[in-house]
Amino acid sequence: MANNAALKLLDRKTVSSNEVGTPFDIGGYSDLETQIRVHVAGGGSVQLQHAAVNESLAYVNLGTSVSFESVDQDGVYQYFRGTFLRYLRYKVSSSVELSPVVSIDVVAKECMP
Numbered sequence: 193m194a195n196n197a198a199l200k201l202l203d204r205k206t207v208s209s210n211e212v213g214t215p216f217d218i219g220g221y222s223d224l225e226t227q228i229r230v231h232v233a234g235g236g237s238v239q240l241q242h243a244a245v246n247e248s249l250a251y252v253n254l255g256t257s258v259s260f261e262s263v264d265q266d267g268v269y270q271y272f273r274g275t276f277l278r279y280l281r282y283k284v285s286s287s288v289e290l291s292p293v294v295s296i297d298v299v300a301k302e303c304m305p
Contacts, residue, residue: 195302196301201282201298205294206291207260208284211283212281212283214281217278218276218298219278222273223300223301224270225269226297227267227269227296231263231295233290234260234288234290235288235290236289236292237258238296239257240254240296242278243279246278251283254272255272
């Protein structure tokens with residue numbers, strides 16, 4: 193039986209310019225499903241990032257960025273299979289306006305042999 197982990201990468205909160213999330217170690221998983229929801233619209237965007245080592249300059253973008261311009265309760269869904277490195281975090285753009293409220297949920301899954 194495969195093990196799954198549900199992660200709250202970002203609990204519903206107001207984000208700030210250049211905010212960086214606490215990294216999660218996802219090295220033991222082969223699949224990621226992410227949902228980024230915008231609860232209160234504003235300016236700016238958020239980007240998921242991944243890295244092989246947990247060093248601030250090692251992180252590179254994963255998937256597409258999500259804009260804060262309009263409320264999206266359903267969220268933007270992204271799926272990654274084996275195309276990510278060990279650590280996962282989020283990074284908010286440098287130009288955030290009007291106090292957007294955002295949440296990011298992740299389900300990490302082990303691949304069945």
